[in-house]
Amino acid sequence: MKSLLIFTFLSLNSFAKMQSLPKLVPTPKDNKITNSKIHLGKTLFFDPRLSSNGTISCNSCHNVMAGGEDNRSVSVGVLNQRGGRSAPTVWNAAFQTTQFWDGRAASLEAQAVGPITNPIEMGMKDFKQVTERLKSIPGYVKMFNKSFGKNSINKKNIGKAIATFERTLITRNSPFDKYINGNKKALGKSALRGMKLVEEVGCTACHTGVNFSGEGFKMGEGNFQKFPTFANNNFVKKYKFSNDLGLYEQTKQDDDKNMWRVPTWRNVALTAPYFHNGSVKTLAEAVRVMAKTQLDTDLKAKQVKDIVAFLNSLTGQLPKITAPHLPLTPGTTLIKLEY
């Protein structure tokens, strides 16, 4: 009886750590949310003219009609170019304290402008080219005027507008959130077992907080962890996890080797394939891999099933989004004909 009591106490205590999404989305003081910024940001987010040849928009790889990404191993940029990392989900990215797989961007604002001039993503030459293109679209001039004042088309404000739209991309009312908010029928038995297991196995040492990506970090502060921690297993070889050294690739500091930002669990069921290189096709295998590489644990088939059921319960409701009408340039095109 005593052990049962202790177990109950422990598990309640553990569950108490799990949190539903808060009502307020973290927002920097110098970029308050306004309707006109949301609208401008949404329009930019869907506009393929932010890419060199007019084929790739933010939404191409961070598809808000799906899991906030593209269900591909790695994304395809302009001219069929592919990088080495899988697109992270844009859903609830506003709750992440850093952005990109290696957490190199300290804010949504900083992240949003990165892919636009990345040669293998959207391929614009520089922000001079980006702002010149936007300035030649009368509709954008009006929208920037309204959001940021006169002559405000610049890199910083493009980032601010897109980040503001992204702060609306929150998926609430997942079965898990309903459960935490008091509806005890929202989760089935398997998911409830999985909920306990992720604590007991040790997953929630890192996957904690409202976004299951760490807790107590300030915006801009990264929750970095070594992946793989336990490298001497077949998974690491099979999936070539260590071909990419994470933050080290950016900083070239030895301490940063294999360091990665802890990704969110929310909507993880919608974002296959998995890991930074998109090498793992299913969520069940991703769970097996994580237990082995991070906790040196071999999960049983039933445990994997229960944890997957719990992770499925973190799929939230996607907000309704009206497709924007892109402001156009009647009678001409901004895309070079030879592209």
Added chain:
Amino acid sequence: MKSLLIFTFLSLNSFAKMQSLPKLVPTPKDNKITNSKIHLGKTLFFDPRLSSNGTISCNSCHNVMAGGEDNRSVSVGVLNQRGGRSAPTVWNAAFQTTQFWDGRAASLEAQAVGPITNPIEMGMKDFKQVTERLKSIPGYVKMFNKSFGKNSINKKNIGKAIATFERTLITRNSPFDKYINGNKKALGKSALRGMKLVEEVGCTACHTGVNFSGEGFKMGEGNFQKFPTFANNNFVKKYKFSNDLGLYEQTKQDDDKNMWRVPTWRNVALTAPYFHNGSVKTLAEAVRVMAKTQLDTDLKAKQVKDIVAFLNSLTGQLPKITAPHLPLTPGTTLIKLEY
């Protein structure tokens, strides 16, 4: 006075031919419009998993957030492949009696399934592969069941659903339509002069009817015209119009050489660049080219300006479209990791 009377009579007579968009959209008897088909068709239209590597949806090239196409000379399909023809607008395509530049599809239903298995467009191997992929998405099984009954995921019904969605893509209330419907202030002086000019110059010999693409044709019946009719000019050389022989490329019948379906004028201001090969960047130049190649007429600068003003008045209101939530496959992806 007599000449003025005659002129007034003629021009009223001419204007009487011009028509606003009718309330009813032509719909085949065997594909009645239903809400569930519209929803399914919209979802398919936006779903990049209809392409081999999950990057290209119908909307990629026929962007309903813009002019119903991509403002590119020729579209970009999977693996950065490009064909020889510019994407026609999907707006009001329901009023065209044939589809594709060469009119080779007799219906929206027939057109909609073409690009999916075209190797340089969406690149699916065949419809076996397409239907297998859709059948593995539980959400689509439900949607097809609701729209067409049990076991109904097949090529024909994919075409029917997309065509049904396309029948909702109508742009009403253009300044021109408002004018025709009685609001005489809807058009400015330049547009009104342009409206007369297109009759006087002879453009409306072909560009007539509710969609300015021919009148009196039954669905499936093509309004084909020779382009260029007058080939002995610099435009034809400069823009390489005759490198592509139109319907002939399909039929290899000599009579079909240089034969093309008459395209719509509606929203033409939003669909630069122009012509089958997307070789002409501006609408003004397109007007000059057409007058010369089809009517052997050299327009004056002011005439071009007035005709462009009239064509601009044919830009309608784009309907509000809610981005669909694509039905997903939780915990896995349908796209091969090596793509």
